Amino acid sequence: MINIETHAKAGRRRRGKKVRWFHRIFGYRKAISRSGLHYLGPPQPSLPPASNGPTKELRTCVDWTENAVNGDHLWMETSCSGELCYLGEDTCVQKTAKSAPRRKCAACKIVVHTGCMEQLEKINFRCKPTFREGGSRTLRDNILRHHWVHRRRQEGKCRQCGKSFQQKFFHSKEIIAISCSWCKQAFHNKVTCFMLHQIEEPCSLGAHAGVIVPPSWIIKVRKPQSSLKNSARRKKRTSFKRRTSKKGLDESKWRPFMLKPLPSPLMKPILVFVNPKSGGNQGAKVLQMFMWILNPRQVFDLSQGGLREALELYRKVPNLRILACGGDGTVGWILSALDELQMNPQPPVAVLPLGTGNDLARTLNWGGGYTDEPVSKVLCHVEDGSVVQLDRWNLLVEKSSAQPEEGTQKLPLNVFNNYFSLGFDAHVTLEFHESREANPEKFNSRFRNKMFYAGAAFSDFLQRSSRDLSKHVRVVCDGTDLTPKIQELKFQCIVFLNIPRYCAGTMPWGNTGDHRDFEPQRHDDGCIEVIGFTMASLAALQVGGHGERLHQCREVVLTTYKTVPVQVDGEPCRLAPSTLRISLRNQANMVQKSKRRTSVPLLNDIQKVCAADLRRLSAPPDSFSVPHAVPDRLRLRVNRISLQEYDRLQYDKERLRDISIPVGIVVVRGDCDLETCRLYIDRLQEDESRGVPRTSSTSRLSANWSFLDSTSADRFYRIDKAQEHLHFVTEICQDEVFILDHETPVASQGSSTGMPDLVVEPTASAPLTSDEQALLTAASSGDLSTLSQCVDRGVSLLVRDSGGCSALHLAAQSGHADLVRYILQQGSKVLLDLTDTERGDTALHKAASGKQHAVCRLLVEAGASLEKTNFQGKTPAEQADGDAELAAYLSSSSASHEDLETAV
Secondary structure, X not given: OHXXXXXXXHHHHHHHHHHHHHHHHHHHHHHHHHHOOHHHOOOOXXXXXXXXXXXXXXXXXXXOOOOOOOOOOOEEEEOOOOOOOOOOOOOOOOOOOXXXXXXXXXXXXXXXXXXXXXHHHHHOOOOOOOOEEOOOOOHHHHOOEOOEEXXXXXXXXXXXXXXXOOXXXXXXXXXXXXXXXXXXXXXXXXXXXXXXXXXXXXXXOHHHOOOOOOHHHEEEOXXXXXXXXXXXXXXXXXXXXHHHHHHOOOHHHOOOEEEOOOOXXXXXXXXXXXXXXXXXXXXXXXXXXXXXXOOHHHEEEHHHOOHHHHHHHOOOOOOOEEEEEEOHHHHHHHHHHHHHHOOOOOOOEEEEEOOOOOHHHHHOOOXXXXXXXXXXXXXXXXXXXXXXXXXXXXXXXXXXXXXXXXXXXXXXXXXXXXXXXXXXXXXXXXXXXXHHHHOHHHXXXXXXXXXXXXXXXXXHHHHOOOOOHHXXXXXXXXXXXXXXXXXXXXXXXXXXXXXXXXXXOEOOOOOHHHOOOOOOOOOOOOOEEEEEEOHHHHHHHOOOOOOEEEEEEOEEEXXXXXXXXXXXXXXXXXXXXXXXXXXXXXXXEEXXXXXXXXXXXXXXXXXXXXXXXXXXXXXXXXXXXXXXXXXXXEEEEEEEEEHHHHXXXXXXXXXXXXXXXXXXXXXXXXXXXXXXXXXXXXXXXXXXXXXXXXXXXXXXXXXXXXXXXXOOOOOOXXXXXXXXXXXXXXXXXXXXXXXXXXXXXXXXXXXXXXXXXXXXXXXXXXXXXXXXXXXXXXXXXXXXXXXXXXXXXXXXXXXOOOOOOOHHHHHHHHOOHHHHHHHHHHOXXXXXXXXXXXOOOOHHHHHHHOOOHXXXXXXXXXXXXXXXXXXXXXXXXXXXXXXXXXXXXXXXXXXXXXXXXXXX
C-alpha cells in the first residue's frame, strides 16, 4: 500500500507540473497574441495574394484631420541596409532584393521594405497610439498599455533578469528582445523573462513620463451634424441645439482634436517645434528623435505650418514648456505667436540651437550649436531649467514724407529680442540673406554659412560701404542726443543690444569693471544698451574686444536721412529715410539651462525607480532620480579617439573603447567642470614637452579636440566646446574620460608604432598614497576585504606599482580567483589588456605563466585579448608552455575569436 500511495502522489505531482507548464506556455502565447506580436512566431500558412485595389499612401507626418487613424506609422526615408525587414523571412516579399528601398517609422523604429507595406497592413501591426477616440466611455480605454515590438538589435539590459542582450551579427535574423515603444523597457525574447512581467499592466511612459503628453489627453471628437433629415429628430434635439448655440459652438469653428489634461504638479509637458531650415540639415534628424521619445502629437515641424493651431490646442495644458529647435529667428517667431494668443500664463520657451549665430541660446546657456547630445538629456535640461525673463522691444517706423528712390519703410520684424543694428554688420547680413534666397542649396550647413559671412565681411571691409554712416543718422536716448559723439568717432555700425551676446558669441558690451558710468548688462532689466563700432573695434570684437559704450536707456528715437542697411534679429533689409522709435514691449518667459552637479542616470537606472503606472506620479519628486555621491577627488584615465574612427564606429561603444589610445591620467576635483578639466588635459602635453614622465603614449593631442559623453546607453556623444562650462566631469564619464581628436595627432619623438599602453610610474612628484599601496598589497596577498574597502573609499583600480602592475596583474599572478572576479566587476574593461612596464605582460599573461586555470577562464570570458604579445613577442597561449591543457584552451579560444571576427 505504501508503494501504491507513493507512486500515486508522484504521478499527481508530475501531472500538476505538466498542467502548470501548459498554462504558462498558453498564457504566454495568449499575451503575445493580444500584444500584436503573434505574426513573428512559428511559420503560419501562407497569406492570400495581395489585392489589386488602390495602394494606401504612406504617411510621413502626423494627421490632424478628421480622417486620422490611431496607430498610423510615420514613415521616413532611411538607408538602414543593415536592418532586415520587420516582417521576417516568412512574410517579407522582398527578402531576396538586398538593395530594395526601405522605410523606417519615426515613432516605433521598425524598418520595412516599401514593397512590404501591404503585408504589414494585413497582419495589422499598428504603431503606438497617440490619441483616444472621443466615444470611449470606459476607464479601460483610457489606460495606456505597452506597445511591444520585436527587436533584432537591442542595447542595455533585460528588465527582468538584468543581463545584457546578446549582440548578434550585423545581418542577424534572430529576434533577441521585446521592447515597449513608450517606456523603452526591454526583455529577452523568452518565456522566463517576458512572461514574469505582467504584460497587461499600464505603461508608465518610462524615464520621461513627466514631459510626455499621454494619449489619453488628446481626444478625437466627432464632427457635428449640420442638418437632420428627419423632422422628428429635429424636434427631439431642439433643446440640445439651443444649448449648443448658447455656448457658441459652430461647425465652422469645429476642430477634429481637443485636449483634456489632468493637472499634476510633477508633470511639465514639453511642446517641441522644429525648424528644419535653421542652420544645417539637423532638423529632420532631431524631429525623428523627439518623435521616438515623446508622443508624436507633441512634436511639430514648422516647415509644415500649424504653429498657431498647435499653441491654441495646448494652451490650457498646465505647466507647459516649449522647446524651440532652430535659430534665434525661430524663437522670435514662437514668442510673437504667444503674444498674439495672449496665453496666460505664458509658457516658458527653451532653445535647442540649430541656427548659425544662436546668440540668444548662448545667453541662456544652451550653447552655440547643437552637436549630437542625447535628446533625453536635452529633455532633462528643459524640465529642470529655471524660468527667467527676457525683455522684448517694439520697433515703430514713422514714414518719411519724401518718396525714396530705393529701400523700404517697412521692417521685416516689428519686435526684436536680441538686437537691432544698422551699418556694416547689417550690410553683410543682407548680402548673405540675398545669396541664400537665390541659391538655398549652397547654404545647407552651419560651417558654410559662417565661411560666407567671413568672406562677405572682408569684401565689404575693402569697399568701405558704411564709412559715411555717422553723417546720415541721429540718435536720441532718453532725451540725450548722442549724434555729436557718433559723428566725432565716425562709427560705421551702431547696435542696440538687448542680450550680452552678439555676432555668434562675442560680447560687445564687454566687462563693465573699468566703466563705472554703466551698469552690468542684463536681459531682464528693462534697459537697452547702445554701442558704436568702428572698423577697428569690429575687428577686435572677435578676439575679446568691445565697442564704444554710448548709453543704457529705456527709449530710443533713431532718424535716418538716407537709405541704410538695417537688421532686426538677423532679418535684414534696406530701410528708406525714416524715424524709428524703440520702446519696451513686454517680458517673455524663457528657460535657462542650469548646471547639473550630479550625473544623469541611465535609462535603465531611472526605470528602476519609475512607477509601474501613472498613479505613481503622485509620489515625491525624489523618487524619480537616483542621487549619486560626488567624490572629493577623481582619478581619470584619458583616452583619445580619432575623428575617422568615431565616424566609422560611432554606434559601437565597445569597439571604440577597445581602439581608444591612452593619453594619461588626471586627478581633478569631484565637482570639476569640463572647462577646468580641459586645462588639466592640456597640461599633460606641456608636462611631456618638459620631459616629465607621464605615459608611453605614441601621439600628442592636436589643438582641436572635444569631450565625449560615454554615459549614454547606445553610443558616444560629442560635447560642444562652448557648453563645457555647463557640464561636470561626473556627467560624462565614470573611471575614464574619452576625447575626440578632430585632427591627425602629432607623433611624439622616440615613440613606437602600434597602440600604446598607459604607464603610470610613481615619481617624486606623484608617489602612491597609503590607500593605493594598501590596495596593491591586498591584491597580492588575496585579502578581498581590504581590497573592497579601498575601492569603497574611492581608490582607483587603475593604480600601478613601480613595475607597472595593477591590482588585476597581482591577483591574477597569485591565482586569487575571487579577487579577479571582484576586480572585473568593479573596474574598467581597460584593465584587461593593460601591460606592465617590465615585461609587457597583461593579466592573462601573468595567469598563464602561473598556470592559473580558473583565473585564465575568468579573464577570457571577460574579453581579455588572446593575441596581445609581450616584449618577448609571446601570446598568453605561448606563456602557458608546459601546461598542454591550458595552452590548448587558450589556443582554441583564440581561433574561435578569429572566426567570429572574420564573419563580422
